Amino acid sequence: MHPAASPHPTKAPKRPVAVDLFAGAGGLSLGLEQAGFDVVTSVEYDPVHATTHAFNFPLTDVLCDDIGKLPVDALRRSVQRGWENHHPAEPWDGTVDLVAGGPPCQGFSWIGKRRVDDARNDLIFHFFRLVNSLRPKYFLMENVPGITAGEHKELLADLVSKFEDAGYVVPKPQILNAAHYGVPQDRRRFMLLGYRNDVNPVSHPAPIFQPVRPVRSTLSAQLDGLPLGASVWDAIGDLPDLDAFPALASSDKVKLTSTQRKKMELASSAYARMLCGIDEDPTDFSHPRAGMSGWLTSSWQTQHTQTSIDRFAATEQGKTEKISRFLRLSEGGLCNTLRAGTGGERGAHTSPRPLHPRLARVISVREAARLHSFPDWFRLHSTKWNGFRQIGNAVPPIFGRALGRAVIEALGVEAVKPTIELDLPDEKLLYMAMGEATRFAGATHESIPKSRRQSRELLELAAAV
Template identity: 50%
Template structure:
């Protein structure tokens, strides 16, 4: 007699949740992410807007307990299936100077503590490749040892996954560390479902069953040209006319649903182009962008000009205001001589169009660049669903998105909203 899989939605907790890339990916795989922890109140407000059913704890994981997560959400005494974590990566990054004593590096051990307190069946930690090399590798090995001491098996052959291998039009490599309680089997890493599209496709002369990833053109080619809409100089949305979408864009626009997307439906107006506040470039900058070849870097700014037939380079968040830089270089649009918008970045990150970001470009790009591409998170989450012997299902009901004010807060307003000092 064949074993009958349970038809239910698994329970997840997201630590260092940001705007919610991991939250969305796990929801798409069939999880109910019932609680998230995030220290930045601007990100908390964006998360609350997009996930009105998730309890957001706006505080540091350092000051958070497992009991508090249970009591302040709908989880209560129920068993948690997975705790997920995209901990701050700046201290481990291969870009710039890595600081071994960066206090953000110690936050991964609070992730371990909360896993021990919550006792989920599985855990998943995402971070940059930099944590696997040099002095930082010792931090990773210590973390693995701590998990083992507290009754968790950890996949020793941890893998660095590239988002372009999981249907995302962006080359983005990230470490995923997965563990399981002693009473359950370790999940496997997801097999690639796409191969990275390159402008010349020279690497793909050998016939393969794996299709190419979506391209930059697939991702943003249908989006309205923002230069036609003067309203976007003062606000981040407009009712606009779209071009013919690719299959990838059809899904992100909500005009086509994938069979393996088990997320809750969101109510939104398909005619609206959001997260698209324009940037005013000088005539000199516009000319430099115009003169730059697709797939090359502009000589002065070093901004990368996207190639329509390739994938996006890794989108980055930049550093916080206490560490120098305010922004990270934004790619140049492949056709129009300007930097890409937050919505275009979101498309290149696999976010659906209903997902909204903070109205400012700075916060919006931070939220995209700091996050895990949802389709990459979904691929990892699907392997955990498989180990849970759960048959995921699409909910029969949806949710209204949150209040617009959540996307418009400045920092002091967001802190006041969440009653943070």
Template identity: 40%
Template sequence: MSNRPIAIDLFSGCGGMSLGLEAAGFDIAASVEIDPIHCLVHHYNFPYGVTICQDISQLSSQELLNSITHKGFNRNIDLIAGGPPCQGFSQIGKRQLDDPRNQLVFEYLRIVSEVKPKYFIFENVPGMATGKHQHFLNELITEFAKSDYSVVQPIKVLDASLYGAPQKRKRLILIGYRKDLPKPKYPAYTHGDNNLQPLNTVSSAIGDLSNISVFIGDDWGIDAQKLDYSQFRENFAIDQQGKYSLCHQRVVDNIVWGHIGSMHTEKSIKRFKQTLPSDIEKVSRFFKLAPDGISNTLRAGTASNRGAYTAPRPIHYQIPRCISVREAARLHTFPDWFQFHRTIWHGFREIGNAVIPLLAKSLGEEIIKCLNVDLLSIKIKKLAVVDSSILSYNMRQASAFWQVPSDVIPKRTRLKI
């Protein structure tokens, strides 16, 4: 039986929030995600918890708790985390939680109010804290209060680069706590100005991968012994070190996957060469990374049914090509043992949609303090091996694995360029 506090990750994607919370000392008892391929990746990386591939609006709290009990966890949930998409902002004066486009925010609120965790973390786009959107935010806080939850004030937008990520990525964070429990704090910045640690740079994260050509088509993997896990890159080591030392032990084969890229035309390569670091290439509009700078925000791209094949990717600072999936993962602070789907499109989509794990870890650590968890005593398990073939499943295969309809996510249409 685990002695770790228990967390649930809603709208989990591939597991960026889950990873950060596990690194802080939590067990991820359950995740809920509608995309079957994202669910496979989460299941592969967190096999000890239950992965629920379902529309959250069709999931009852009782079903969620029963599935956790079936996995051997108790039903006393310490934390619920997640970032539900929200799009609808009606006129001021109208109840915006009733807007159908905000249904997923309402479902997040429902699960929290019914499960009654000790704490919750709500993350979303920074724009929710500005302008007319503030009305929606205030409405949400009022609804949480009706369920006996307070929200830490003032609400903050946090930049992941100030918590160690070599990427500028801002997210609105709400930290909620049951009114009978200690009030948590927002995590203090660890990097930046004012005598803090210097920002981690692009080259400090991906410099050792620069000497290894990206794989085109098939991913042959890299022997981890060829990589340099010194200084900041210690955190990405294949055998769980540094910031991820409290994570459960995954059985790895010392092969690093995901250093895959696209075939560029000679014209593109020439333009990439001519673009200066920190500038935007004029035709593709891709940002070129600077070795001593931080990455721009990595995006997931448009939805599959809107024609996107891969998300816009930065240009490498040294080599005239876009970064690989593994390089993007490093810039997002995923360690090399964390696995993604084996294709470029799904891999970048998973990374671009994910919460930055080091930011999630900093948030989780503040909740751990309030729970009075002794981190020196928590158990680290050796996890069961999961068949890696599921990381190559297409949508039809993934849907069959979870026994859900194959059209739950609209099919992709490729752009002709």
């Protein structure tokens, strides 16, 4: 997928090169870019997510393909194209500093059936296949903690053994919580971080923040004396009531008046001020984006029945509403783990969405994005279902940034902030249904896993090509 042209310097500053496999809409890609990497290639098999990724990362070459079938030569050609997008006047020397990715986790999740023979579990070995082919200096694999339990431990041990036999050093994996790195969400994730045996070693990043509410962690005893991280209200307290905007009943965006923008600015926490671009974030080394200044985006209203509204209103903060099983967020605490739900091939079930701490409704996609540490310029797919799925599947960018910084430090390079603002492509990429997204992404019927070929639109497309 070739993104629209964007302005870039004739000779951009040299930054480490990263590749993101299983990229989704781009949470980890953004975190790595914020840490100081040029993410030259991202691979995502879902065409809707791939087009959203292409919108937010105009210099990245986005491959819409199945990792399980992706030839190494095709991946290398994509890296070459992505390098040329970032450095049009300088040839690529073949070096890849980091390959990262989070293989689909449903096969390992405690919430699912956790079948050891789930075909999705094979993707961790395709991750190894592509890492070993590109031979990056470092690799990072993210997954759910369930990968360390039961019979899945044998799969994990096999994976680690393959990396070690291929000349990589794999320190003891860690289960880290995004809340310890400034994300206002209780989100525990397994991290496998390894390095080639001829480069500097890398360690998992130390905690940066004490969560505003205690979370489960083996590191809890080490958090004393650290500053408190952001709370739910720090993340969303400045965002306006969606019901005050009739346009959001039929659209995911609305233009704000100067008075409304000023009101938001006055209510913004330090966390929100950085995400909405009021204050500069000194640890963010990503390319500046043109964004949509003055717009509230990803904010389509959810219409509830009056009965539901009454039940939501009667639910206390920090408690679960008994019928819907939705948790009402506590404004001074952390958000619970935001989940993606299931894809269309598995019934298109939506995971329970938290309730707003003060308003009698579920949170919006933008509010979920704030709780996940996405900046306001970052756009999600216009539909609520896809938008929430993209967030639930993503690594929180601030968390990904901390992981990327650990590799940057091991590389011994100084992070460089690009100065040229990137223009984002046509936002029609955010409104594409599956068939249109498939055509735009250049995906073939064979490149999409069978589980995603169930929609009538895709079958019609397959018959037409």
